[in-house]
Amino acid sequence: MIYLDHAATTPIHDTALEVLVNVSKHYYGNPSSLHDIGAEAKQLLDAGRRTIAKIIQAEAEEIVFTSGGSESNQLAIRALISASDTSRNHIITSEVEHSSVRNLFDELERSGYKVSKVGVDTSGMISIDELSKLITDETALISVQHANSETGVIQDLVAIGKLAKQHGVFFHSDCVQAFCKLGIEASWLDALSVSSHKVYGPKGVGAFYLNKTIDSKPEIPGTSQEKGLKAGTQNVAGVAAFATAAKLNYTERTDEHIRLTMLRSKFVEKLEASGIEFIDEGSPENKLPNILGIRFKGMEGQFLMLECSQAGLAISTGSACQVGSDKPNRTMKAMGRSDEDAREFVRFSFGKQNTEDQIDVIIEKIGTILNRHFAKAKF
Template sequence: MIYFDYSATTPMSSYALETYNRVATDFFANSRSLHNHGLESDDILSLSRKTIADALHVNSNEIYFTGSGSEATFLSLTGLAFSHQQKGKTIITTEGEHHSVLQAMNYLKNFGFTILFVPVNEFGQVTIEQLASTITQDTILVSIAHANSEIGTVQDLQALGSFLADNDILFHSDCVQTFGKLPIPIDVLTSISITAHKCYGPKGVGAAYLNKQVPWSSFLHGTTHESGFRAGTVNVPGIAAFAAAIEEYLPQAPSDMKRLLAFRNKVVDEFKGNRHIYFEGHPTERLPFHISLRISGIEGQLAMLEFNRKGFAISTGSACRVGESAPPRTLISLGRKHHEAHELIRITFGRYTTEDEVIKFIKAFKQILLEFKGFDGSE
C-alpha cells in the first residue's frame, strides 16, 4: 500500500520514535514531582518547549503543550474569548475551518458570543475587503486557518494579521497543516495551534502559542499544569518526540517542499486539461504537497475505495470528518453544490513519497477513469 494521506497524519520518524522510547524509559517520572527523577523529566520538558519555541521564533513561556491540535485550538479560543469579553462578544471565522474551531465557536455561543462567518473568494481565501466588511464594533477575535486541510489553500496571514492588529482585534490561526513545513508569520498572530503527528511526531501531542502580552483565561480553574492552560500529567515522552521530529525535519523542509511541489505539478499537469476533472483551491498559494480534486459524476468515497483497491491510501477530505454524511463545508462555502462537494478527493504527499510512487499513482488514476468514465484522462 502506497500512502498518500499525509495531511491526515504522518508516520513517526525513526529519530522521533527513538527519542520517545528513550525518554519513556529513562525519564518516566512526573515532571511536577520534586525528587531528582521529576526534576530530570522537567528538564526534558523545558528543553522540548525551547525547541518548539525556537522553531516559531517565540519565547518558551509562550508555548503550552496539549493532548492534540484540536485541544490547543479549543483552549486557545475559549481562553482568549472569555478573557476579553468585556471589550465585546463577537468572533469571526470562516465556514471552512477545521471542526475543532467550529466546536469552540458553538460552545462560545452558549455564553452569549456572536459568531460571524467571513465570506471567501473562489479559492477559499479571505481578503482584507471581505474581512473589513464583516468586522463589527464589538469584534474581539478572529480565527482563520493558515492552510485549509480539504482544499490546500494558504491564507495571507501577514496581510490579515496586520489589518487586525491595526483594528486592535486578536488573531488566532490553526497552523496544524503548515507548522514545520511553511513559514508562519508569528509576529502578527496572537495565538496558533499546532500538533506533532502532522510533522512526523507522535499522535496525542499538540501545542498552543499564546502571545505573552495578551491575557487569557484557564478553561479549568485551579489547574497548575502548563501554567494553568491544560489539566493533567504532562506527556513528557510524547513532547520530547514532538521536539525531536521538528528539530530533525525543519532543516529539510524547504527542499522537501520543492520536491513535493514537483510531484504535485506532475499529477496536475497530467490531468489539468481534462474537462471531467476539477482541481480545487488556489493554484499556487497552497500547500505544495496537497492535491484536492473532483471527478465529475464520481463520488469521492467511491474514488477513494477504488484507489485503495489499487494499493493507494488517499482520502475524501479531513480525517476528522469521517463518518459524517454532510459534504465538506469548505466546498459548500465556495458555492459548490452538494453532489459536487461529495466528489472531493485529497491526495497528499510527504517526506517518504518517491517519484516512482507518483508515476504509479498517475497510471492507477488513468485506469480508474477508464473503468468508470470511459476515458483515460487525456481528453
Template structure:
C-alpha cells in the first residue's frame, strides 16, 4: 500500500515549478547579488524578481518585503525589532494565548527585559474577540500581534476588525500569516496590517526561507547587524537560491487561490467522518471560518496518537508538528475549553495540492479498521 501524506500544515513538498526556478542558481548563477560585475547583476535581478512575486501575492510594494530564514525569524524581527525601535513610546504588547511558539516565546523574552504582555483568550472555536483586544489596550500599548489562522485547528481570526481597532488607537499591528498565505487570499490593504509573516515551507517553497512584510513608515531595529542588505534590516548576503524558490511558490499560489477543489475535498472528508463515526467524532475549530485544507477532529474517548500509531502509512499530526509525540492536551485546545476526553482524541488532518479523493477514501478505510482496536 502507498503512504499517504495528510500533514501539509507541518510542511509542504516543493512545487515542481519551484524546483525548476531554483535549478539555475545551483550551477550558473553563483555571484553575489551585491556585486556590480557580470556575475552579480543577473543574481540581483533574480532576487528582485522574487521580491516582486512575493509582494504581488499579498498586494504590497516589493520594497516592503524583507527576506528571512523563515516564519520564526520574521516573527522575531517583527516583535523584537518593533519593540527595540519603539519602546520609548510604550512597553505594552497584546497577543493571544493560542499563538505559535514563534510568537509566544519572543513575547516571553521581551517580558524579561521590561515589556508587559497581555495574552487574550479565545472562544470555543479558537477565535479572538476584537472587543477583548480593545479592552486590553492601555496608554503604553505599542504593538498587537494576532495570527491570521491557527496552525492546529485552522480557525481564521477577525484580522480586519482588529486592524481597525489598532489603527484607531495608533497602534502597530502584526499578523503571523504563515499558515494562511497561499491557502486563502491575503491582501494587506484589505486586512489593514502593518507587519505580516510568511513562511516558505508552508506554501510549497523550501524550508529555511520566509519573508516579513513591513508597511512603509514602520521602523524596526534589525536583529542581525552588519552591511546594508535587505534595506538595512537584515545583514548578510541574501540566500538568492531560496528567495527565488519562495518567489516562484508565491506566483504559483496566486494562480491557484480561486480553486475551490481542496475545500470541497476537505468538506467531503468531514462528511464521511460524520457519517461513519457520528457523535464519536467532533470538529475542533470554526466550521466555516477556517483554512480550506484543515480538518482538526477529535475521536471521543480515544487518544489521537494511538490511532495514528495504528496507521503507520498515514502522516498526520495530533496537534501542530511542534507538539508531535506528546499525548497531553494541546495548549490550543485547552484555551478553547475542549473537554479532556474529547481533546485527547484530536488529530489534525491537513490536505494539500496533491491530495486525491481516493486517498481520502483510503484513510477512511484505515480509520474504520482501526477505530475499535485502539
C-alpha cells in the first residue's frame, strides 16, 4: 500500500515512539503529585511545553495540552469567548473551516451568538476587505484556519491579525495542518491550535496557545490542571513524544518543504504527460507543498477512493472528520463548484515515506481505474 493520506494522520516517528515507550515505562508519575516521581513527570511536561512554545515563538506558560487538534480548537475558542465582554456576541469565521470549528460555532449560534462567515474566492482565499466589513462593535472573535486540510490553501494570518488588533477583536486560528511546515508567529494571534499526529507524533495529544494576557475562565471550575482549561491527568508520555516529533519536523521543515514541493510538481507534470484529464484545486502559488486536491472530471471521488484502496493506494476525499458523508465536499462548494464537481474531489497528501519512484506506479494505477470506469460508462 502506498500511503497518500498524511493530511489525515502520519505514522509515528521512530524516535518519538522510543520516547513514548521510555517515558511511559520510567516516568509514570502524575505531574500534579508532590513527590519526586511526580516532579520528574512535571519536568518532562514543562520541557514539552517549552518545545512547542519555541516553535510558534510563544512562552511556555501560554501552551495548554489537550487530547488533539479538535479539542484544541474548541477549548481555545471557548477560552477566548469566556474572556470576551458579555456585550459582544458576534463571531466571524470562514466557509472552509474544519468540522470541529464549524460544529462548535453551530452550537454557539443555537445558544444565541451571531455567526458570520466570510467566503472564499475560486482559489480558496478569503478577502481581507470582506472580512473587515463583517466586523462590528459586537464582534468578539475571528477564527480563520491557517491552511486548509483539503486544498492546502494558506491564509494570511498576519493580515488577519493586524485587522483583529485594529478592532480590538480576539483572533484564533486552526494551525493543525500548518504546524511545523510553516513558520508561525503567535504574537499576531490570541490563540492557535496544533496537533501531534499530523507531525509524526502519537495520536491523542494536541495543544493550543493562549496569549497570557487573556483573562479566560476555567472550562470546569475547580480544575487544577492546565490552568483549569483542560481537566484530567496530563498525558506526559504523549506530550514528550509530541514535542520530540515536533522538534524533529521543525528542524527539517525547510528541506522537507523543498522536497515535497518538487515531489508534488513532478506528480502533476507526469499526470499531465499521461494524458489523464484533471483539475488542480486551490491557489497553486499559496498552498502547503504536501497537499494536492484534484478532480478527475466524470469520476466521483468516493468511488475513486475505494478503487484506489483496492489497487493499493491510500487517498481520501477530504477531511477524515467528514468521512462517510455523501454530501458534496464543503470546501469545493465554498469555492463555487457545483454539487457534481464537488463530489469529484479527491486529496493526495504526501509525507516523508513518499518518493519520486512511487509516482509512475501511482499514475499507472489511477489511469487503469479511470480507463475501466469510463469504458463501463459507455455501455
